[in-house]
Amino acid sequence: MNIPITQSKKWQKLQENLGEISHFESTDDYQFLAIEKHTKAGNYLFLPYGPVAETKEGFKKAISKLESIAKESNAIFIRIEPMLPEFAKILPKNSKKTKDIEPAETWILDLPQQENGQAVSPALKSLLPSRLYRYYKNREKQGITVETSHNPEDIKYLLKLQKALATKKGITTFTENYLKTELEQSFATLYLLKKDHNILAAGLVFDDEETKTRYNLQGAQSEEGRPLHATGILTIQLILDAVNKGYKTFDFWGIAPEGADKNHPWYGFTAFKKTFNGREQKYAGTYDIILNPTKYKLITALKKLKKLIH
Numbered sequence: 001m002n003i004p005i006t007q008s009k010k011w012q013k014l015q016e017n018l019g020e021i022s023h024f025e026s027t028d029d030y031q032f033l034a035i036e037k038h039t040k041a042g043n044y045l046f047l048p049y050g051p052v053a054e055t056k057e058g059f060k061k062a063i064s065k066l067e068s069i070a071k072e073s074n075a076i077f078i079r080i081e082p083m084l085p086e087f088a089k090i091l092p093k094n095s096k097k098t099k100d101i102e103p104a105e106t107w108i109l110d111l112p113q114q115e116n117g118q119a120v121s122p123a124l125k126s127l128l129p130s131r132l133y134r135y136y137k138n139r140e141k142q143g144i145t146v147e148t149s150h151n152p153e154d155i156k157y158l159l160k161l162q163k164a165l166a167t168k169k170g171i172t173t174f175t176e177n178y179l180k181t182e183l184e185q186s187f188a189t190l191y192l193l194k195k196d197h198n199i200l201a202a203g204l205v206f207d208d209e210e211t212k213t214r215y216n217l218q219g220a221q222s223e224e225g226r227p228l229h230a231t232g233i234l235t236i237q238l239i240l241d242a243v244n245k246g247y248k249t250f251d252f253w254g255i256a257p258e259g260a261d262k263n264h265p266w267y268g269f270t271a272f273k274k275t276f277n278g279r280e281q282k283y284a285g286t287y288d289i290i291l292n293p294t295k296y297k298l299i300t301a302l303k304k305l306k307k308l309i310h
Contacts, residue, residue, distance in 0.1 A: 004083065005208045005215060006048040006102070007033045010187055017181050023069050029058035034066060036073060041298045045070055046079045048102050049283065059087050063289070076292045076299065082284040094290045103254030104285040107270075109278040111243050111250055124243055129275040132232035139233050142195065146237050149190045152180040157192055158202035161220035179204070179218070193225065193234045200225030201234045207242075213249040214242040231272065239276075255280070 005011055012033050015022045021036040023045070032051035037044050051062035059082065070078050081102055082088060088097075112123035125133065139145075155176065162173045174182075182188050187208065193201040201221035207214050216238060221230040242250050252273045256266035258280075264270075290296045 001031060001052050001054050002083070002211065003031055003052050004049040005187070005206055005211075005213070007031055007050040007052050008208070008210070009033075010185065010208075011048075014182065014185050017184065018178065023073075025065060027061075029053060029055070030062035030065075032062055032066065034069060034078070036075070037079075039299050040302060041295050042076045042292070043073065044077045044079055044288075044299075045073070045075050046101070047081060049081050049083055051080065052083060053087075056087070056090055059084075060090065063092065067289070067291070070289075070291055076290075076295045078289040078291070079286060080289065081286050085282060085284045088284040088287065091287055092289055094293075096288050096290060098286050098288050100286045102283075102286070104283050105255050105257060106281050106283075107252040107255050107273040107276070107278050108281045109239065109250040109252075109276055111239070111248055113246070114243060120240065124240075127277045128236055128239070129232070132229060132236060132275070135229045136233045136236040142228065144193060144195050144200070144228065144230075144233060146234065147192045147194065149192060150183065150188070151190075152183045154190055154192070155179045155183050155204075157199045158190065158204060158218060158220065161199070161202055161222055162218070164222070165220045174218075182206075182217075191234060191238060193221075193230050193237075195224075195228070198222070198224065200228060201230035203234050203238060205238055207245070207247070211249070212247045213251055214238065214245075214247050215251045215253050217253050235276075250278075252276075252278070 009024060012022050012024050015035050023034040025032055030051050030053040032047055034045040034047050037046050045066065051059065051066065053059040053062055066078050109127055112121060114121060159176055159179060166173045182204065183190055187206050189205050189207065191203045191205065192199055199222065202219065203216065204218035205214055205216055219231065239250050254266065255270040255273055256264045260267060
């Protein structure tokens with residue numbers, strides 16, 4: 001099974017460090033990590049990009065097991081995100097499509113292996129936008145350096161850039177504690193792009209040794225970094241390092257839905273990601289399996305009220 005990092009034991013450890021209760025199960029037919037989430041009306045189970053199964057039979061078995069866990073924990077509903085779109089067709093009748101939590105579409109680079117010890121082989125170079133690659137090659141002449149960190153205190157550099165971006169784009173960011181806890185994990189690395197001791201861009205990546213995948217989860221650049229193409233330079237470094245580690249896949253972690261216009265908050269991010277010669281990957285999206293219709297309606301109403309107040 002092609003298991004995403006969000007359905008792994010590594011992700012469960014992250015949830016435990018965040019103080020969350022979770023349920024993990026792995027069989028020959030399926031694997032899932034269900035995280036307990038809490039609202040004023042009650043709790044529910046959330047499976048980011050899960051449950052994972054290769055067959056419809058395995059998927060049905062996973063749903064059955066999840067329903068048992070949900071009943072034992074008095075969950076109002078189960079929020080799932082099947083990776084295979086065809087699984088959406090065999091969901092229980094008490095299921096409902098809801099707003100996507102994790103991106104339902106992403107951009108993937110299938111990474112070539114190094115050839116003859118070359119840092120950048122012709123196959124790898126073909127994946128990179130030629131204009132951005134020129135900026136990358138000239139970075140040292142511009143006095144630009146790239147550093148990596150595993151020090152949770154350094155997350156402040158990423159958070160500062162993200163807050164500025166969030167204000168501009170009208171999007172939300174994770175808390176400092178959440179990002180720090182992520183960086184404390186063995187699979188996380190923070191990249192910092194610098195010029196004259198100023199942070200031009202920052203990016204947080206997750207590396208999955210089992211699937212040989214690098215996930216490009218969090219990133220932002222400063223206004224000073226924009227004319228220097230800081231994000232482009234940093235992204236190329238992330239990709240080259242993934243190739244040097246022998247990884248097979250670079251996951252950009254989300255693009256705007258197909259047909260999204262310029263008003264979509266991810267429009268600019270998506271246009272940038274698609275300058276890399278990759279492929280689109282579609283998932284089923286987010287669905288709720290409703291176990292308590294009355295309380296589910298209450299949660300929905302409270303959510304709408306909160307949105308209206310904001």
